[in-house]
Amino acid sequence: MMNDAVLRKIDLNLLLAFSVLMQERNVSRAAERLLLGQPGLSAALKRLREALDDELFIRVGRGLQPTARALAIAPAIEDALSGIERAIRPPKGFDPSTWQGEFRVGMCDNLETAFFGPLVARLRQLAPGARLVGVAADKRDAAQMLDDGAYEFSISVHGEPASWHIRMPLFEQCSIAIYDPQQLKLKPPISVEDFVAAPHIAISFVGSATTAVDAALDKVGLSRNVVATVPRYSAVPPALRAMPSIAIVPESLGRCMAQLHNLEVSMPPVELPADPVSMLYRRVDRADERASWFRRLFVEVADKALLASGCKAGICAEAA
Template sequence: MMNDAVLRKVDLNLLLAFSVLMQERNVTRAAERLFLGQPGLSAALRRLRETLGDELFVRVGRTLQPTPRALSIAPAIEDALAGIERALRPADAFDPARWQGELRIATCDNLESSFFGPLLARLRQEAPQAKLISVAFDGRNVARLLDEGAYDFSISVHDEPSSWHVRAPLFEQTSLCIYDGRHLKCPARLSLKNFIGAPHVNVSIAGTSATHVDAALARLGHRREVVATVPHFSALPMTLQAIPAIATIPEYMARCMAQQHDLTISEPPFELPADAVTMLYRRVDQADSRAVWLRRLTVEVVRDALSASGSRVEVSTDACCYD
């Protein structure tokens, strides 16, 4: 263990001056290398002598001759300065093509269904030796799991973060209604009467039947009939193809589901607030080259996937930037 009391007495600049003097054995040349005047270097040498209790260098003609004490400590000081220089060098740029390891992302069921496949495809192109792991999003423990390193970042609707986390905007999550037009005969744009008159299916991990949709309807003095609640979006297509019912889900999910399962989508017949989907990561990872690359790749994939689905959502690039 280092002796802090000893190190507190030493200015590291003095050790650098010692190293250069050992190499040059000449005050003028050493002062030029250190961008110091000769008086400044002489003052540094005087402080070194006082600190180490040794003359260190003796002038012999135009050169400096190191004392036995100087010769004995020189190798250790050179090693120490070299180690500090290596530690302070800029980090090597992250090379995804050569990197091997796991990349872990926590996300909700609907986001995973929409973006995981395209993200994995891009990852296989750019980092073929990496492994992508999707972790189920746990809203109650998201901060703790992030701090424990369970994943690199999460994508969801996040609460106000701690000071040691970064919550970066990604996009605004709006809602669409989706149903099977072969079962539920409605106009191309749902009316409020159509909406209220139809059965509804909710998606809720917690199994709750009341959502923001019910709150918005209540403000208008209406209510709907929720006949079923499922925990995952993957259950919706088969459910909507089996019964005449409406589900109100995030726009990008609705557009993807409609394309894949020949379902009909419509704007809700009343205003629903949009949710801010954000990326949450640790502040200590903000400038890490691997983490920055992964966030940038994810933002690009989300943007392209939303565009391909026909969504008009704009994706922010704040999540992958570091100032």
């Protein structure tokens, strides 16, 4: 353990002056290297002598001769100064093409469906030695999992962030209606009459048949017929393929489902609130080059995925 009482007597500038004097063995040349006047360097040497209780350097002619104590401590001081210099040296720029390691991202299942595939594909192109790990998360535990180190950032609908977190807006997630046109013979856009008449499959993580969709319908004096609820979006396409029904899902997910399962999409006939999807990451990671590169990569991939799927919402200018 370091002896604080001893270290308080010495500051870094004194050790640097000692090192340069050892190398130059001449006050004038050492002062020039240190950008000091000779009186300033002499004052520093006086403080060193008092702190270490040794002459350290003896004037011999025009030069300096180190004492036995100075010669004994010089290697350790050189090592210490070299270690400090390496520690505070600006880090090398992050090179994804040579990096070997893991990137971790937290997303709920609907965002994973829309973005995980394009993200890992792009990562393989730019950082072939890296591995992408997706961690299941939602807005209820996203901040705590971030603090626990479960992932480097979370993509979700986040609440007000803590002072040690940064929340970066990404896009407004609208909702769309999705159904199997082979089961439900409707042409988009669906009318409000057909919408409320059709059976509905609701998505609820807590098993409730009443969601924000029902609240929006209630405002205009309407209601829908919910015949089933599922806790995960992955269960929606098989259910729609099995029976004539409609589900309301986030737009980015719904358009992916439509492409993968030959489903039809339609804008809902009633206005539904949009969810502000954001990226949540730790403030301490803001200046980390590797972490910031990964955040920028996600923004790039998500923007292209949204445009490719036909979503109206794109990445916010602040994020892009």
